[in-house]
Amino acid sequence: MPSSLKFSLFFQCIFCIISLISTKSIHLLDSLTPSELKQVKTIVNQSICSTISCHNDNLSFHYVGLNEPNKETVVSWLSKQKPTKSPPRQAFVLARINQSNHEIIVDLTDSKVISNKVNDGHGYPLLNLEEKDAAVLLPFSYAPFFASIKKRGLNLKEVVCQCFTIGWFGANKTRRVVKVMCYYLNGTVSLYMRPIEGITVTVDLDEMKIVGYLDRVVVPVPKAEGTDYREGKPEKPLNSSSVNSTRMMHGSPNFDMDGNVIRWANWKFHVAFDMRVGPVISLASIYDLEKDEYRRVLYRGYISELFVPYMDLTEEWYFKTYFDAGDFGFGLSASSLVPLKDCPKNAVFLDGYYSTKDGTPAKIANALCIFEKNAGDVLWRHTEFSEIRPDVSLVVRMVSTIGNYDYMVDWEFKQTGSIKVNIGLTGLLAVRATKYTHKSQIKEEVYGTLIAENTLGAHHDHFLNFHLDLDVDGHDNSFVESKLQAKSTPDKRSPRKNYWTVVPKTAKTESDARIHLGSKAAQYLVVNPNKKTKIGNEVGYQLLPGIVASNILPYNDYPEKRCGFNKYNVWVTRYNKSEKWAGGVYTDQSRGNDNLAIWSLRNREIENKDVVVWYTLGFHHVPSQEDFPIMPTANVGFEIKPTNFFEHNPTLGLKLHG
Amino acid sequence: MPSSLKFSLFFQCIFCIISLISTKSIHLLDSLTPSELKQVKTIVNQSICSTISCHNDNLSFHYVGLNEPNKETVVSWLSKQKPTKSPPRQAFVLARINQSNHEIIVDLTDSKVISNKVNDGHGYPLLNLEEKDAAVLLPFSYAPFFASIKKRGLNLKEVVCQCFTIGWFGANKTRRVVKVMCYYLNGTVSLYMRPIEGITVTVDLDEMKIVGYLDRVVVPVPKAEGTDYREGKPEKPLNSSSVNSTRMMHGSPNFDMDGNVIRWANWKFHVAFDMRVGPVISLASIYDLEKDEYRRVLYRGYISELFVPYMDLTEEWYFKTYFDAGDFGFGLSASSLVPLKDCPKNAVFLDGYYSTKDGTPAKIANALCIFEKNAGDVLWRHTEFSEIRPDVSLVVRMVSTIGNYDYMVDWEFKQTGSIKVNIGLTGLLAVRATKYTHKSQIKEEVYGTLIAENTLGAHHDHFLNFHLDLDVDGHDNSFVESKLQAKSTPDKRSPRKNYWTVVPKTAKTESDARIHLGSKAAQYLVVNPNKKTKIGNEVGYQLLPGIVASNILPYNDYPEKRCGFNKYNVWVTRYNKSEKWAGGVYTDQSRGNDNLAIWSLRNREIENKDVVVWYTLGFHHVPSQEDFPIMPTANVGFEIKPTNFFEHNPTLGLKLHG
Known part of the structure; x- marks a missing residue:
């Protein structure tokens, strides 16, 4: 046995022991721990590198998350009074291996890869931070870029770049490329307010090199003046005594945490962090005083995707149709929350962990x-x-900064x-840089x-799709449009x-439950037809949509087809563990072959079945x-x-103190 | 001179002196003070009773409020550096005199009635509390009512009654009648949960006697059990540590009050209380750091009417189509706010005053x-x-309990x-009492x-119409639908x-600015075309509607015609001081001849004019x-x-402390 293999086996045993010791305290739906993430790295490396010669450039991790057990397993295991042997812990991995998309399932309990599938469909997994960091440095060793910067009379030392996914607009063949766009600091901290417009740098991430370059047009870089938002920077302070006010409340958290299970007032739920979707709320149950039991409400809820299309047709902008979760990682982009500023004094903080490019776990403190x-x-x-x-409530908060x-x-x-x-x-x-300094100069469409x-603040939308796996008083539910x-x-x-009256209609199949919100008054209910x-x-929960902002565009265009879920505000599907992300697994340059709209075409029966509600919250942004x-x-x-x-x-018996 | 006249003149002089002394501290838009309300009573009595023989039953006050000066007078007066002689203080009075509707304008500065018009149109003014109190006692001296109660096996001592306006359903001739409906306490405090169904008592308020009585059907009175919501009453307390949490923040108010002018952070506004509409926000201006000046935003904002139609066609319910402000007085129904419960520790409280039936002022403490x-x-x-x-903000709160x-x-x-x-x-x-105890028994429409x-919790709507007299950076504004x-x-x-783009359209006349919300994406802006x-x-403010709930019913029915404003979610009219209340002045048994929909038919020019936005916030309630x-x-x-x-x-310069 070569010594390297011995070494890795030794670590594997250590992990096994750690896993055994800690099994009791790990909840089936807990995020993968740092030691589990390490274990994933070791197991994948071992398995993959036994068949190919691994090096830095041909194996990269893009997503590692919990491959949670089937719902029935989870619910049945949790319902047991005495802990029995828990189902195996598994990880789901998206990796690029020799420029192919791999979907790997790793069993952490048995320390082995149990499946490794190549997905040769369209699209690419989310970008890892390391390749983004590498890509944005490439212009700084690329002579034509120096020339472009010089031509604009700018100082290269003050230039910073960011990379952006490029969408898909009908090309037959794609490579894993992104566009790099650059900004000018020189006197500001607000880099995004000073775009260096007109330059397109195309980077191939697999090759990690510039594969396209175009300096199309020179546009003035917006001024630094007025862009700094830091404290004390704007010269005149706003006379406001109010910000001196103490942040809310006392210092005690007032809720119980057992691992990642939160108990507060009449609620009990599990909270987890995922590098793709961010916060995941699971197993939310509410205590019913009369029945003297916790009753199930939400099996799993999270933001499954965010689609952010911009409406600017210029060469350097038309492609901006981002899937913020699938392209960039909504969890991966989580900010470390600042105590007393992002969250009040009584807040409790949880860290989040993700896998870096080589599989090493990294921490986002206070995620x-x-x-x-x-x-x-x-x-x-x-x-x-x-x-x-x-009205006292409990809030779970995360902030994701996508660029x-x-x-x-x-929540x-x-x-x-x-x-x-x-x-x-x-x-x-x-923002897009423009030659215009006054609205009266503008005669073209901008x-x-x-x-x-x-x-220019570009018109754009935000569409956040929520995966709401409601289990109202049990698995089998029906969706009712009243x-x-x-x-x-x-x-x-x-x-x-x-007069008006309520006309309920129970959806038989998925096609009955595709809802356009906004024009008609209705209630949207998930009921348990087996419980009254x-x-x-019928016992139920209703989805109360907020302000409705729907897709404005026709569906014959690439971005809308890729998104899919935007065709309706609400969809209901049959529960299927593999249907997690409404925009599909590989959103970067996806072609719309794998998304909620496609899954829903199966038109499964959903009456008195285990159903999942997908709701899209929209926001049209006309900047001011x-x-x-x-x-x-x-x-x-x-x-x-x-x-x-x-x-x-249910709050009748609420006791008042103090 | 008879001694009674001498006596009253003496009081009038006292009031004059008080008024003179206090003039300096009274703001032009302040609510009438208790002494001014007393003065109104004296002047009206003097004037009216010099022509008719006054007694308890032929003169009653229904509304007394500030007759504010014209906007131009207010703005020009306020813009003066040194206080000049203020415009006269005036009161607007709705009174019933010899069973007619009178609209009286009283000049408080000159102590005289300056106009007294009989309005012989349809409808009646809002009910005063005294007549409601008298009406609900009538059944207790009415033998057929005793029989009805006895027939139901109820204890008369445990019966309480309430009175309700009756709407209008096409009758050619109306009298000023209400319906009295009764409830059974016996074991509960929650009277509204125990209706004694099937009895209709019709009371003529002018005659103050029962003019109609029908005992149509006996329905079981709902049980007392489970209806008590007081602390400690439900037997099992909810295990919740959370309610023990300290109410928010420190004890200091952190804002300045000069009379009724509030200054907080970058805001300055005037707050007043009106017995019809409740809180009135006036002259809201915001400080612009760059311009170093306060800029006008909202000249006057308040809830102009609340329309609450029920959807129950049974004999005792069909007429329930209330105008909560015009029928009952949204301000008159204000609750005394409970410190630490309705408002947090740092709250400052203001009292509200109204005129009782005989014109005597009464106080609502902490309104x-x-x-x-x-x-x-x-x-x-x-x-x-x-x-x-x-995010620190300033809130002005009122609670109105309409029955x-x-x-x-x-705000x-x-x-x-x-x-x-x-x-x-x-x-x-x-709620309506019913024989049903289980949903499965119900075969008819309920x-x-x-x-x-x-x-039964009856289906109903709430439509709150807001009068939003925006003056964005000055009087003359335009309404733009983008x-x-x-x-x-x-x-x-x-x-x-x-892609999508923004297509603005400026409304030329009122008909261009009648908006159905909900189906199309748009921005609704009030801009000042004279300021850039x-x-x-163009400088502007936009109306960001909340969740849209529009009228569901066709407009051929009496309640919708009476309401008028419900035809559209948004209307814009030319400023007209007399157009205050969207449902009209006399909503009780109104016929729709005087409301926003009628005013808007004039189709006035509204481009670059002084405009008022009327926005209806809707809420459909399907009880659960x-x-x-x-x-x-x-x-x-x-x-x-x-x-x-x-x-x-505008918050860039916000200084941070603590």
Whole structure:
């Protein structure tokens, strides 16, 4: 046995022992731990490098996450009073090996690769940070780029670059390329506000070299002046006593954590971090006082994809149709949350882990925070006896910074049984440099708003698709669209001529549950047809959409076809563990062959079955000057709300103290 | 001179002196003070009773409020550096005199009635509390009612009644009548959950006697069990440590009040209380750091009407199509806010005053509260330099309890320049008693959800119309609908086939500005075409509607015709001081001859004019068991948001402390 193999076997045994010791405290749905991620690296390397000669450039990790057990396994295991042998821990790996997409399942309990499939369909896995870092350095050793910078009279030392996925616009053959675009610091920290427009650098990530270069047009670089948003930088301070106010509340977290299982008020749920989708809420159950039991609500909920198409047709912009989770990793892009600034004093922080290019685990400190929120709102009240209950909730927060943009995600658990999701959109706009300094000069279409001199804020959308695997009081549920419909008064029944009533319709198959929101009044319910309240209502939860912003474009174009899920605001599918990410596994240069719209074509039966709701939260952004140089947070959200789930208001017995 | 006249003249002089002394501290838009309300009573009595023989039953006050000066007078007066003689203080009075509707304008400065018009159109003014109190006692001296109660085996001592306006359903002739409906306490405090169904008592308010009585059907009274929501009443307490959490923040208010003018952060505005519409926000201006001046945003904003139609056709229910402001007084129904429960520790409270039936002023203590809010949200952030600003705002809150329902109104001022309005709907449902105890028994249409045994929660809507008199950087504004429209890519311009762009359209006349929300993506802007930013954008504010819930019914029915404003979600009219209340002045039994829809028929020019936006926030309520016996707060809202109003993000200079 060669010594290297001995060495690696030794480590493998160490991992086994660690795994055995820690098994009891690991929850089936816990994210992979750093030692598990290391184990994945070792096992994959061992397995792959036994067949090919491995080196830096022909094996790279792009995604490593928990390959969770089937739902039935999880639910049955958790329902056991005494812990039995837990199902094996497995990892799901997306790797590039010799320029092919590999999907590898690693069994961590038995320390082996149990499947390694080459996916030769279209598209590529999410970019790892290391290749992005390498790609953005390439222009700095590329002579034509020096010339371009010189031609513009700029100082190369003040230039920084970023890389961007390129979408797909009908090409028959693709390579794994990205575009690199550069910005000018020189006097600002706000690099995104100073694009060096007109230059297209195309980089092949597999070869890690520049494969295309075009210096099409020289456009003035927007000024540094007014772009700095740091404290004390704008000269005149805003006279505001208010920001001096103490951040909310006391210091105690007021909830219990057992590993990653949170217990707070009447809620119990599991929280995990995934490098692709960010926060994952699992097994959310709510305690029913009358039944004296926890009842299941949400098996698994997360942002499955974010589609961000820009509406600018210029050469350097037309391709900007990003899938922020599938291209860049919504979890991988998580910010380390800043205590007292991103999260209040009473917050508890959790780290997140991901695998780097070579499989080594890396940490994002404070990737999530959890805190009790009291915004001074009222849970319910009535005047007669001044019975008033404070609205206190629990929030799980993450911020993902995808380049310029910051997405703040809040999962908020309310004692009423509702789960509210809020997305805060802030950070920096993607802006295009322009020759224009005043709106009156603009005679052509510029695809955006002039938000500062030489600076266009491009029109764009954000579409966040949520995977909401509701299990209302058990697996088997039905999706009901209850329309509020006008009816004429039957003859002489009443002096009223008309009224509205509720017309429920249960979806039989997936095609019945594709919903365009916005035009008709309706309730969208997930009910458990096998469970009824004492007075006979089907127990349910309803999806309460927020402000509706739907796709505006026809579906004959490449980006919309690739996205797929944007055709409807709501879809319902039969539960299938492999259907995780609404935009498909390989979104980078995908062609729309593998996404929610395709899965839904199977038109599976969904009545009284295990169903998953996919809801897309949209936001159209027409930038305004107020978004310059940094955007005030815009909030969008939705709610899932108990609807005849409880026998009565579940917070009646709420005790008041203090 | 008779001694009574001498006596009253003496008081009048006292009032004059008080008025003179206090003139300096009274703002032109301040609500009438208690002494001014007293003065109104004296002057009206004097004037009216000099022509008719006054007694308790032929003169009653229904509304007394400030008759504010014309906008130009207010703005010009306020713009003066040195206080000059202020315009006269005037009151607008709705009174019933000898069973006619009178509209009286009283000049308080000159102590005289300056106009007294009889309005012989349709409809009646809002009910005063005294007549409601008298009406609900009438059944207790009415023998047929005793018989009805006895027939049902109920104890008369445990019966309480409420009175309800009856709408209008085509009758040629109306009298000023209401219906009285009764409830059974016996073991509950939650009277609204125990309706005594099937009895209709019709009361003539002018005669104050029962003019109609029908005992149509006996229906079981819902049980008392489970209806008590008071603390400690439900037997099992909910295990929740969370409610122990300290209510938000420190104790200091952090804003300045000069009379009723509030200064906080970059905002300055005036707050007033009106017995019809509740809180009135006036003269909201925001400080612009660059221009070093306050810039006007909202001249006047308030809830102009609330239309609440129920969808139940049964004899005792069909007429329930309330105008909560015009019928009952949204301000008159204000709750005294409970410190630490309705409003947090740092809140400052303001009292509200109204006129009782005989004109005597009465106080609602703590009718409004104002507090700084910090919910732990983020105003803006970006990761690169961990620049993060807390989202601290200022809230003006009122709660109006219209019988069973509690409406919580928040006007929230944000440092970004946005004003957000949130309506919290809580309190008790209006429920109908039924024989059914299980859903499976129901074979007929019941117009609602069985939410407890023998208890139907009726389908209904809430439509809140907001009067938003925006004065963006001055009087003359235009309304612009900017549609987000798909366009095909011009030939070979780009590999993209399509994109969307913004197509603005300025409304020329009122008919151009009637908007159905919900189906199309658009921005709704009020711009000042006379003011531009340095780079040439028209300064503006946009109306960001919340979740859209529009009227479902056809408009051929009486309630919809009476409401009028429900035909569109947004209307824009030319400023006209007399057009205050979207449902008209006399909503009780109105016929739709005087409301926003009628005013808008004049189709006035609104381009570059002083315009008023009327926005209706809707909420469809399909009750669920969770709403029993008390409803968890449902929140709906909207925002007005600066859009190219500032040169850049107005919170850049925000200083951080602590």
